[in-house]
Ligand SMILES: Nc1ncnc2c1ncn2[C@@H]1O[C@H](COP(=O)(O)OP(=O)(O)OP(=O)(O)O)[C@@H](O)[C@H]1O
Ligand SMILES: Nc1ncnc2c1ncn2[C@@H]1O[C@H](COP(=O)(O)OP(=O)(O)OP(=O)(O)O)[C@@H](O)[C@H]1O
Ligand SMILES: [Mg+2]
């Protein structure tokens with residue numbers, strides 16, 4: 001069956017898009033069929049893969065509007081087994097536009113339910129969320145089996161967690177009982193900083209094993225790869241960034257029971 | 260007269276809040292009366308100054324609702340001459356709540372116009388914007404004389420600029436003719452990275468002198484200071500972070516014609 005995972009944190013710039021790209025690629029390299037979905041109107045994931053559709057073309061916007069299926073919207077990437085359902089700036093007005101739709105948080109779930117009955121569906125779907133807890137993020141959570149929260153090992157990281165967990169709990173209770181927090185991914189980690197070590201310690205004492213044991217270290221190769229339209233594995237497979245994301249992909253695969 | 264400046268970029272985690280805190284402090288230390296306004300429902304600026312109001316108390320939410328004046332909401336900080344109008348999670352629903360208000364983008368402007376006629380108004384108001392181009396950011400732009408855009412010297416920085424400039428142009432044309440882009444502030448800069456140097460070069464070739472000559476270098480002290488409830492100047496006045504923000508404050512003061 002298809003495992004759908006929200007990569008979510010309302011804090012900006014914590015590595016959601018970087019994690020979706022590279023976790024997706026790592027899982028695909030380990031033999032999984034992976035579909036990435038760009039739910040951010042800023043379309044950075046789509047831009048990073050050089051797959052941003054022209055205005056009006058099939059995109060996550062037309063998917064949510066019900067005008068195209070996930071198959072129509074999905075495109076292959078340069079990584080075998082890795083596809084992307086990209087978006088463009090058409091998604092910018094989506095939260096207002098769909099605000100008065102009945103069941104407005106379930107538009108993505110509907111689109112993905114039809115995916116499971118297609119020929120050769122993905123094993124894993126990763127949802128790249130915008131830095132908000134608005135309608136697009138709620139659509140992600142309603143469509144998901146699992147949640148992974150990327151956090152930076154810095155002060156503001158812990159601030160937003162309480163609010164995010166409250167939203168998860170409400171979605172779980174009112175809209176999607178199968179939703180489960182499956183991982184907290186610490187990123188942009190630099191072990192030389194006292195602050196980084198303190199934040200990781202605090203996360204581990206609060207959340208225990210939910211925190212991935214792998215920490216994604218600060219690695220400039222991760223920031224450079226998208227400017228070449230590549231994941232870390234095509235750009236620099238020998239880098240610390242590649243090693244870290246491979247390790248997280250294994251941990252995640254185990255937690256999800258992926259074959 | 261009161262100079263109102265939006266610190267805005269829809270990209271997450273580029274240093275908006277860090278810049279508001281530390282530019283505000285630098286200007287106050289140079290003798291300006293400065294008011295910071297936290298327009299982000301995530302309230303990080305308010306948390307950093309340890310001034311987040313309890314739910315229901317005077318806050319930017321009650322300010323925008325018209326229930327309190329800026330004077331009611333503003334509080335002193337530990338820095339002489341620096342005040343903050345803080346917010347709390349009450350602001351989370353604001354964009355939906357005010358969506359059908361007539362002149363919904365002008366709520367902040369109204370509140371600040373009354374400020375100019377009070378006793379001892381601020382010289383400078385800095386507006387900390389959320390990572391979106393929604394109603395809260397539009398309120399900031401409508402209320403502003405000037406715009407400063409913090410950018411990270413990384414790949415996605417340039418991606419969002421076109422869309423942001425388009426929004427500025429539309430606000431200027433339809434709602435606020437005096438709005439002017441007064442600065443692009445490059446932050447989290449590390450000169451050892453080729454990518455950083457290339458991005459700065461590209462920004463300078465596109466925007467010329469609008470780009471501040473001072474670049475804010477990556478400096479862990481800037482990330483640590485808020486966890487102690489301090490600006491960089493109380494936390495480590497000898498740091499590169501303090502030096503860089505003092506330098507930007509001088510450049511900004513010159514551009515705004517501050518005495
Ligand atoms: N481990 C890392 N080492 C170095 N740079 C990183 C790392 N992770 C992410 N970055 C860089 O940090 C910036 C922010 O990361 P990213 O865009 O993935 O965050 P995000 O959470 O998706 O942001 P947004 O909230 O705007 O969607 C990007 O320029 C990215 O390349
Ligand atoms: N020059 C710098 N050197 C080191 N760390 C920095 C620097 N500038 C900002 N940071 C850190 O980077 C993180 C993101 O910065 P900040 O919160 O100011 O960005 P933001 O644009 O306000 O984010 P958001 O979009 O979520 O509001 C914070 O943890 C901050 O302390
Ligand atoms: Mg992103």
Ligand SMILES: [Mg+2]
Pocket residue numbers: 275276277299303387388389
């Ligand atoms: Mg901020």
